[in-house]
Amino acid sequence: MDVVPALTHLLRPISPLLATISISDVADQLLMPEHKAFLSLPVVDEQGRPLGLVSRSTLQDIFMQRFGRDLWGRKPVREVMNPEPLVVSLHTSLEEAARQITAQLQSPIRDDFILIDEHGRYRGLGTVLDLLKAMESQVAQRNRVLRKALIDLKESQAQLVQSEKMASLGQMVAGVAHELNTPLGYVKNNVQLLRELTSPLLALAAAQARLGDCLSDPGCDEAQLAAAFADAAHARELAAPELLADDLAQLFDDTGYGLQQIGELVVGLKDFARLDRAMSEEVDLNDCIRSALLIARNNIKDKVEVQQQLGELPRIACAPSQINQVLLNLLNNAAQAMDGFGRIQVKSWTQAQQVLISVQDNGRGMPPEVLKRIFDPFFTTKPVGQGTGLGLSISFKIIQDHGGSIRVVSEPGRGTRFLISLPCSQAAALQRSA
Structure with missing residues (x-):
């Protein structure tokens, strides 16, 4: 951004005939309403190139002295002119203008700065306060942009971290599911085997119950009793309970071990996540x-x-x-x-x-x-x-x-x-x- 639109004030410069312009005349010009906002007046030569600035504060120091106007009023203005004013090109950016001026600025601020074109001719006057306000506005705007960028970055960061957590969670859940699936698988198989092994025992129990009913029933004849004995004997032969003891004990142990593994995984998962x-x-x-x-x-x-x-x-x-x-x-x-x-x-x-x-x-x-x-x-x-x-x-x-x-x-x-x-x-x- 050029400094022209924000800082240029087209003040009429002091005539180059410095020998004929007195300090009193310049002081009177600074009292005019259109000059009240400025700390100084520009001085240029016949070609319009800046020669210096006459500072309001310098004139005030002179005229505040006893008999100051009488002693200094008729002297030429060049005796109180600052021959090395702050000069900035019209096409300089705000950042560069601020850098140039702050590098040469004195405290307290006593002068404005002169704006020149590409040929070095006077094109207006700028105030340091205007420059500072423009820079402050630009800094505020950039801060707003940076603040928004920071908020967007934090939101993106939170989303990415959540994405990583979800990916890790998915991997962890898949692993735990696989670990649970193994003991669940053989617990399920053991239950199916128990179902198959206990089915003949249930048939034996039913056959023995029928035999007991026949023995206690006076109306049960010898043929029915013999049939009940035969059914009970056949059911016992199929069940073979004396051979089942070891198998059932092994199945129950394996099932208990599988359930223990599942319990350990559940407790481990709870401890890992610390949900409670x-x-x-x-x-x-x-x-x-x-x-x-x-x-x-x-x-x-x-x-x-x-x-x-x-x-x-x-x-x-x-x-x-x-x-x-x-x-x-x-x-x-x-x-x-x-x-x-x-x-x-x-x-x-x-x-x-x-x-x-x-x-x-x-x-x-x-x-x-x-x-x-x-x-x-x-x-x-x-x-x-x-x-x-x-x-x-x-x-x-x-x-x-x-x-x-x-x-x-x-x-x-x-x-x-x-x-x-x-x-x-x-x-x-x-x-x-x-």
Whole structure:
């Protein structure tokens, strides 16, 4: 934006015949109504090029002196003129004009500035206050634009984080569903077997009941009694109860084990999400590790062997559902980094008032150019459609919000190690904000 429309005031400049213009004449001009808004009057030469500015404050200082008008009034105006005025081209942008003027501006502000065309001729006068107001208006407008952009960015960020959470939730639910499906499958099969095995027993019980009725009925003849005995004997032969005891015991044990596994998964899922617990509480991070391993079991059981070295940890204040989310993300990433069957080592220990968790794999590792970007939002090495690139970024933010740190070392062909460090005593602000 040029300075012309906002700042130009076409004041008539002082004649170039400086020798004939007295200080008193210039002072009288500044008292005219059209000059009241300005701090000075411009002076130009015969070609219209600016020579300087006569400041109102300078004249006031002179005439406030005793006998000031008598002593100075008849002197030529060039003796009080500022020969090095602030000069700005008409086509200069507001930002550049402000930069030029503030670089030369004196305090207090005593002069205006002269506007010139491309040939260096006088084209008007601008006031510093007008410039400041124009800049203030422009800054306010830009602030409004930036504020709107920030709101839009936060909304987009919230949507992306929610999208990543939903993707992780979908993956987790699919894994848990698969883990539940296995024990459910053989519990269902066992129930069907129990149905088949107990059917002959029910038939035997019915045959024996008919035999008992016949024995207690005086009207039952020998032929009916013999038939009842034969039916009971045949039903017993089909049921073979002496052979069923071991089979039924095994079926009941297997069914109980399957139901126990289902119960463990349900409890693990509840502990992982902490749906019935406070969002911030004191927990043993080893419990978080076990919950994450249970939920991740379907994704990692056929790919890696998990080795656990969990030390005794103090309970620390944290948002356990968020820590679980971080651990689940690291375990899944470690499993996905394996080209064949691999190994994941999970360790926990305390050191210098810090709780430390290490997740290390022997997968393919990462080169330095990938390693330095893994916590950047949207950065991913997965094929399009298989990852948002937000998992590690969100994990980094979660650990940072807990007052801790997450570091990573990796080497191609040798694997990757993530180290989480959390302080034993959390700030009270975490408990309020979690």
